Amino acid sequence: MDLTLDRVKGALRSPVTFSVVAGLVIGALFLVGTGADPFAAYGAVVTGSLGADGIGSTLTTGTSVLGMALALAIPLRAGLINLGGDGQLVLGGIAAAVTGLYSPLPAPLTVVLALLAGVVAGAAYAALAALCENRFGVPLLVSSLLLSYPATSLASYLVRYPLKEPGSSLPQTRRLPEGVALPVFGTSTVTAGLVLIVLAAAAYWFADRRTAVGYEIRMTGLNARFAAYAGVERRRLTLRLMATSGALAGLVGAIGVLSFPYRFLDGSLTAPGYTWTGLTAALLAAAAPLGTVVASFFFAVLQVGGLSMERTTEVPRELTQVLQAIVIVFLAARLRFPRLRRSRGKPQEPAAREPAAQGEPV
Amino acid sequence: MTRPPSDPSAAAVSGPGGAVSGPDGAVGGLPPAVELRGITKRFPGTLANDAVDLTVRRGEIHALMGENGAGKSTLMSVLYGMERPDAGSIRIDGAEVSFGSPGAAMAAGLGMVHQSFKLFDSLTVAENVVYRAEPRRFGLVDRAAARRRVRELGAEHGLVVDPDARVGDLPVGLRQRVEILKLLHRGARTLILDEPTAVLTPAEADALFAVLRSLTARGRTVILVTHKLREVLEGSDNVTVLRDGRVVARLRTARTSGAGIAAAMTGRAVELDRVHPAGTPGDVVLDVEGLGTAGVHDVRLSVRAGEIVGIAGVAGNGQSELVEALAGLRTVTAGRVALRGEDVTHASAAERRAKGLAYVPEDRHAVGTAPAASVADNLAMGHHRTSLSSRRGLLPPSAVRAHARDLVGRFGVKAATPEVPASALSGGNLQKLLIGRELAHGAPLLLVEQPTRGVDIGAIQAIHDELVAYRDAGHAVLLVSAELSEIRGLADRILVMYEGRVTAAYDRAEADEATLGLAMAGGAGTTTGAPAGAAPDGD
Numbered sequence: 055m056d057l058t059l060d061r062v063k064g065a066l067r068s069p070v071t072f073s074v075v076a077g078l079v080i081g082a083l084f085l086v087g088t089g090a091d092p093f094a095a096y097g098a099v100v101t102g103s104l105g106a107d108g109i110g111s112t113l114t115t116g117t118s119v120l121g122m123a124l125a126l127a128i129p130l131r132a133g134l135i136n137l138g139g140d141g142q143l144v145l146g147g148i149a150a151a152v153t154g155l156y157s158p159l160p161a162p163l164t165v166v167l168a169l170l171a172g173v174v175a176g177a178a179y180a181a182l183a184a185l186c187e188n189r190f191g192v193p194l195l196v197s198s199l200l201l202s203y204p205a206t207s208l209a210s211y212l213v214r215y216p217l218k219e220p221g222s223s224l225p226q227t228r229r230l231p232e233g234v235a236l237p238v239f240g241t242s243t244v245t246a247g248l249v250l251i252v253l254a255a256a257a258y259w260f261a262d263r264r265t266a267v268g269y270e271i272r273m274t275g276l277n278a279r280f281a282a283y284a285g286v287e288r289r290r291l292t293l294r295l296m297a298t299s300g301a302l303a304g305l306v307g308a309i310g311v312l313s314f315p316y317r318f319l320d321g322s323l324t325a326p327g328y329t330w331t332g333l334t335a336a337l338l339a340a341a342a343p344l345g346t347v348v349a350s351f352f353f354a355v356l357q358v359g360g361l362s363m364e365r366t367t368e369v370p371r372e373l374t375q376v377l378q379a380i381v382i383v384f385l386a387a388r389l390r391f392p393r394l395r396r397s398r399g400k401p402q403e404p405a406a407r408e409p410a411a412q413g414e415p416v
Numbered sequence: 417m418t419r420p421p422s423d424p425s426a427a428a429v430s431g432p433g434g435a436v437s438g439p440d441g442a443v444g445g446l447p448p449a450v451e452l453r454g455i456t457k458r459f460p461g462t463l464a465n466d467a468v469d470l471t472v473r474r475g476e477i478h479a480l481m482g483e484n485g486a487g488k489s490t491l492m493s494v495l496y497g498m499e500r501p502d503a504g505s506i507r508i509d510g511a512e513v514s515f516g517s518p519g520a521a522m523a524a525g526l527g528m529v530h531q532s533f534k535l536f537d538s539l540t541v542a543e544n545v546v547y548r549a550e551p552r553r554f555g556l557v558d559r560a561a562a563r564r565r566v567r568e569l570g571a572e573h574g575l576v577v578d579p580d581a582r583v584g585d586l587p588v589g590l591r592q593r594v595e596i597l598k599l600l601h602r603g604a605r606t607l608i609l610d611e612p613t614a615v616l617t618p619a620e621a622d623a624l625f626a627v628l629r630s631l632t633a634r635g636r637t638v639i640l641v642t643h644k645l646r647e648v649l650e651g652s653d654n655v656t657v658l659r660d661g662r663v664v665a666r667l668r669t670a671r672t673s674g675a676g677i678a679a680a681m682t683g684r685a686v687e688l689d690r691v692h693p694a695g696t697p698g699d700v701v702l703d704v705e706g707l708g709t710a711g712v713h714d715v716r717l718s719v720r721a722g723e724i725v726g727i728a729g730v731a732g733n734g735q736s737e738l739v740e741a742l743a744g745l746r747t748v749t750a751g752r753v754a755l756r757g758e759d760v761t762h763a764s765a766a767e768r769r770a771k772g773l774a775y776v777p778e779d780r781h782a783v784g785t786a787p788a789a790s791v792a793d794n795l796a797m798g799h800h801r802t803s804l805s806s807r808r809g810l811l812p813p814s815a816v817r818a819h820a821r822d823l824v825g826r827f828g829v830k831a832a833t834p835e836v837p838a839s840a841l842s843g844g845n846l847q848k849l850l851i852g853r854e855l856a857h858g859a860p861l862l863l864v865e866q867p868t869r870g871v872d873i874g875a876i877q878a879i880h881d882e883l884v885a886y887r888d889a890g891h892a893v894l895l896v897s898a899e900l901s902e903i904r905g906l907a908d909r910i911l912v913m914y915e916g917r918v919t920a921a922y923d924r925a926e927a928d929e930a931t932l933g934l935a936m937a938g939g940a941g942t943t944t945g946a947p948a949g950a951a952p953d954g955d
Contacts (some may be wrong), residue, residue, distance in 0.1 A: 264812060266805045273797060277786035283745060283777060284797045285766030 070338065070345070073384035074352075081377045085369065095369045102362020103355040110242035114313070115326070116354035117248045121306035122332025123339075123350040124254055128302070129295040130341040131262065132274040136299045138183055138198035139329035141205030145179050146172035146304025148209045150311045151318035152217070154230040161233030168234070169250075169308045176304020177297040179205060184296035188289040194296070206324060213320045225320035236312045247309030254302060259343035271295065275341070303329075331357065334382055353378065447510025449474040449606050449637040450495065450526075455504035457490050464490040466661040467504070472606070472654075474509075477628055477638045479648040479669070482658035483681055483872035484842040488641050491658070492608055496528050497521040508606075527604025529595045531611045537584030541577050542566045545597045569600050573630050587732075589620035596627065606637040611870075613647055618900075618933065625651040643681070643872065645674040657681055682874045689901045690877075692884045694924060695908050697723040701756055701772075701861050701892035704742070708750030711737040712916045715751070719892040721860065724883065726907025727896045727918075730936050734916035735896045736778060739863050742894070743775045744768045756860060769798065774854040778865035778896075780843075784850045787839035791831045792820035794838045795853050827852030828878060844875030851879055855886055862886060865896045880906060900932055914938045 082092035103112045122139055129136045136142075150172040157164040179201065186197035210225065219228045236245035261268040274281040274291060282288055310323050331353050339345025360374030450472040457465040465487045472478040482488045493499040495506060497515030506513050508524050515521040518528070535544050542562040551561035566579035575593045577586070583594060592612065599607055609628075613621040628638050628651065640652060648655055649669060657665040657680040665680040679685055698721035707715040712734045719725045729735050740746040742753060744765035753761045755771050763771070777783040785794045796804055796816045804819055805811045820834035829848045831841060838846060851867060864883065868876040883906060887893050897903050903910055910927045912920040912935040920935040 264810055266800045266809045266811045269793070269796065269800050269811050269816075273786055273789060273793065276788045277782070279783050280786045280797070283743075283765065283775070283783050285744075285764070285769050287764065287766060 069385065073338075073381045076384050077377045077381040080380050081373060084373065084376065088369075090367060090369050095363055095367050095373070098363040098366045098369075099356065099359030099374065102366065103359035108358055108362055110244050112351075112354050112358045113242075113244045113248055115358050116351055117245075117251050118306050118310065118326070118328040119331050119335065119354045119357070120255065120347060120350035121247075121251045121302055121309070122328045123335040123346050124251070124258055124332075125299045125302035125306070126329075126333045127336035127339065127341040127343070127346045128258060128271075129292075129299045130275070130336050132271045132291060132295055133278060134292060134295060135195055136180060136183070136198050136296060137195055137333075138180060138202040138205075138300075139303050139332065140324050141202030142176040142180050142300040142303035143307040143310075143323050143329060144206050144209045146176040146307030147311045147318050147323050148212060148217075148307075149175035149304070150308035151227050151230070154234045154312065155217075155228060157234075161231065164231075164234050165236065165312060168312060169305065172304040172308025172311075173301045174304070176307065177301035180296040180300020180303070181293055184293045188292060194292065198296070209318070210320050213318055217318075219317075227318045230312070230316045234312070235316055236309065238313075243314055245309065245313045247313060250305065250309065254305070255343060255347050258346075262343050326357075331378075334378060338381065338385055446474055447507070448472055449509060450639070451507040451510075452491070452495065453505045453507075455491060455494055455501045455506075457487075457494055457499060457501050459490075463661050465494065465501070465504075468658065468661070468663055470656055470663070472637055472639055474637050475632050475635055476653040477632055477640060477651055479640045479642060479652035479655045480658065481643060481648060481655055481677060481681055483643060483874065484844055484870070486658040486681070487661040488658055489610070490661075492528070492610065492639070492641055495521070496526060496608065522602060522604070525603065525605040526608065527599030527602065527606070528608040529592065529599065529610065529612060533591050533595055535583045535591060535594060537582070539583060540579065541581050541583060541586070541594050541597075542579035544583050544594055545569075545579075545601050547598070549602050565601060566597060569597050573600065573634075574627055575600075589616055589623065592616070592624065593627070600631075604636075606639065607631065608639045608641065610641045611643075612640065613642070613644060619937070621647060645677055645873075648677065649674055659683060678873050682872070684874075689905060690880070691905045692880065695723045695884075695887045697721065697908065698890065702742070702894065703754040703757075704751065705754075706751035707738070707741060707748060707753060709737055709741040709746050709748050712741065715913075715918050717911060717918060719861065719894050721890050721892050722887060723908040724887050724893040724895050724906050726903035726910045727894065727913055728900060728903045728910055728932055728936055729896075729898070729913035731898050733913045735913050736865065737916070738913070739775075739777075739865055739894070739896055743773065743777075743863055769857075769859070772860040773863065774798075774857040774859035774861070775863040776851055776854050776865060776867060778869070780846055780850050785838045785846060788837055790835050791824070791829070791838055791841070791849065792816050792834035794849060795820045795823050795834070797853065798857060799853075823849070823852045823856055827855075827882070842872075844871040847871050847879065848875060851882060855882060858891075860891055862891060862893045863896075864893060866898060867895070868897075868899065868902060900929055904929070904932070912936055 078096070082096075085092040085095050102108045122143065125139060125142070126136055150168040153168040153171040154164060157167055159167060180198070183194060183198040183201050186192040186201075187194045213227055214225045217227045219226055236247050238245050262272065270281060270286045270291065273284075274286060274288070278288065306328065307323055311318050315322075332350065335349035335353050336346055338349040356374040356378060360371035363369055363373070364371040448471050450470065452468060452470040455465050455468045455470075456463070468487065468491055470480070470491065480488050480491070490499065494501045494504075497518050497520050500516075506515070508526070513520075513524055515524070536547070539547075542559065542565075545566050546557070546562040551558040551565065553561065563579040566577065570576045570593075575597055577590055577593050577597065581590075583591060586594070596607065612624060616624060625647065628640075632638055640648070642648060649672075652669045655665070655667045655669055655672065655677060656663060657667070657677060659681060664683075665677075667677065667680075675685075700718050700720050702717075702719040704715055704717045715738055717725065727735055727738070737746060741748050744760075744763055744767070748761050751761070752759060755768065755773060758771060760768050760771060781787055793816065796811075796819060799819060800811055800816075804815045817834055823829070824831055824834060827848045829841070829852065830845050831849075838849065841849065847867065847870075851864075854862065862883075867879050867883065871879065880902070883893060883895070895903065895907060904924070904927060908924055910922045910924065910932065911918045912922075912932060914936065915938065919938070922931065
């Protein structure tokens with residue numbers, strides 16, 4: 055019992071809680087400054103995203119945000135940053151769309167094949183970024199980011215010319231054939247994609263805590279030289295982590311295409327900014343599995359609730375982006391504090407008096 | 417060699433306020449340079465300083481000794497304005513002060529040389545020395561004056577450094593001089609040096625003490641924070657010993673002995689510089705022929721089961737590079753490495769470990785551990801794919817914890833729980849963790865670098881005993897150490913590295929300190945033929 059209490063106390067005192075609360079308070083100050091009622095605005099965010107009308111939308115958005123957050127968290131756990139999420143996402147989407155449109159198989163099998171195609175496309179493209187680092191010494195940050203642009207441009211070209219829906223004025227493919235779609239829960243927009251992503255999160259949690267490879271990933275993230283000294287081969291790990299990351303991003307793309315509006319529409323996967331929201335969520339949670347899930351849900355609530363807040367109050371939805379930004383700024387400040395403290399406090403002999411929290415207290 | 421802690425020369429004090437021998441208070445009418453009274457500093461869970469009194473006379477070299485965690489660094493942080501004491505007073509030259517920051521302490525004439533230097537590598541010596549106290553001319557930095565100042569200060573104290581040299585290009589010993597010059601330039605009257613010889617060669621350490629002597633002869637005061645007995649005995653005037661946050665002894669150096677100080681530091685009798693019995697060598701485990709890598713040329717050596725081969729040498733003569741190449745962390749450019757008869761010249765670190773190699777690296781924070789990870793996770797490394805994981809690659813947390821509890825117990829690592837981060841351990845405990853983890857592999861070959869650097873006297877003994885027991889169990893050990901006494905106490909054969917080559921090899925009987933010292937300084941002619949370090953026979 056005591057232990058649980060301690061953990062709750064620890065969670066309350068953690069910098070994540072602090073940043074979120076600080077974000078909400080500063081957001082409230084903005085609201086008051088513009089003459090709006092912060093309680094009404096926040097209330098609108100909550101009812102709009104978690105109420106009966108909004109929850110479906112939140113879960114749909116949450117699927118994509120969590121998927122991308124996982125995609126970025128997995129390499130981040132080893133200290134690698136995949137900035138090419140958009141490219142991998144879009145390639146996954148276009149691969150799924152092409153498979154869905156041209157597969158001769160029956161519809162259910164086509165759905166599975168389309169998901170796999172998305173996964174493979176994303177994984178292969180992310181692996182290319184890893185190879186650029188391993189073989190040619192291009193930093194992953196650079197290779198993954200730069201490879202993203204040709205991928206989105208390629209998809210854009212494909213849906214404007216060869217794959218364009220005849221007669222449409224929009225840069226989009228034809229609608230997928232009848233039945234080539236993910237099963238939907240009831241009348242909502244929530245698809246089986248949510249189940250897939252939640253399973254992926256569970257698999258990540260399990261691998262992180264209970265497998266040898268998860269251990270190697272965590273240790274690489276905490277001290278890459280330590281891991282290398284003990285025989286963890288960094289290049290191989292980079293390649294595998296990036297492929298996994300790209301696979302998840304591709305899966306999110308495929309899920310996006312296999313859900314409403316059941317086609318690839320240029321920009322529809324990248325415009326909502328799932329990649330960046332996902333990266334933010336992964337950073338917020340320091341890539342810890344459960345934390346990533348919670349943070350993703352939080353951002354999905356903000357994103358969906360912000361729209362509803364705009365509708366019911368006079369407050370523009372950009373406020374939720376301001377909130378997101380404030381939370382990140384505070385967290386970034388946390389990332390700095392320990393380092394400053396350590397260099398100044400170095401001569402203290404009872405070293406590290408407050409153990410730095412690593413991951414989540416599971 | 418052992419002496420009981422009650423040795424009269426140790427003048428042990430039961431606690432603060434107890435009978436105090438040695439100098440105290442004002443001498444010759446002058447107030448002491450530094451006087452700390454009843455300093456108490458509490459951190460959550462620890463009482464780092466418990467009513468500590470410290471009196472440092474003007475013009476003396478005062479050694480502050482104690483094992484890791486005894487409270488030396490906390491006391492100096494309090495003195496230097498980096499920590500606020502919970503109780504107690506500080507007087508500098510008789511005037512009571514209270515420093516809110518190191519800047520205030522500097523203004524009062526204190527100066528500190530930290531263990532890790534705080535210099536700009538890309539700037540010149542002169543630029544570093546005058547930083548934040550630049551001589552100005554027409555509002556601009558007067559570079560000529562800065563260079564002149566460095567030359568003057570250097571000439572006055574025997575601290576000769578080229579003012580135009582880039583600090584990044586200087587060897588460690590000279591960088592330390594730059595740190596001292598920086599303090600002198602700002603007018604520091606009392607210099608605090610934190611473990612100043614940890615990075616120095618014996619000759620550089622001697623030179624440092626000559627400089628410190630010249631400083632005290634000109635009326636400056638030096639506080640030396642250290643745990644090295646020899647230099648305290650040779651270099652200091654008075655010693656204050658801390659243990660568990662309290663002053664346990666105040667000694668006049670001339671009237672004490674190493675054993676006396678060691679006993680005060682540890683609270684028990686300690687045997688210094690023990691020489692362990694020789695091993696009984698068996699088959700060749702490691703065989704190196706003509707090995708070359710960056711900074712290492714044509715190294716030939718072998719290590720047999722049941723023996724410890726020591727590599728002596730001043731730091732930076734290729735020892736680290738050699739060991740990294742042997743561990744598979746550095747590309748071999750020439751020659752051949754065989755581990756138990758198998759060629760592993762181009763094998764990866766993982767392959768070598770699988771074939772029977774364990775390795776205790778020199779830098780335990782940056783390489784040997786992940787300080788932010790838990791003690792349990794640190795102990796699992798290397799075992800996580802073998803004894804701890806199932807065939808499907810699962811790594812049950814319960815197995816990791818059990819393994820950690822086992823090793824913590826076996827090697828006497830003091831950790832509150834296996835879940836605390838490794839950064840919470842003292843240097844000696846972290847090293848025990850690291851050595852325990854590597855010994856637990858039971859690998860036929862163990863590479864050990866600087867096993868007791870920065871480690872307490874008590875822990876040194878335990879570590880040496882572990883290494884000898886490991887050898888006696890029939891394993892081969894290659895030991896690299898900058899401590900001659902360690903090499904001589906442990907090694908069955910001794911190789912000396914100089915400028916990337918093995919320049920001399922001795923059996924333990926023929927290697928006295930003078931011979932080794934000369935060889936380490938490059939004085940050994942290139943030994944040709946088969947030195948004692950070469951393979952006994954074979955190919």
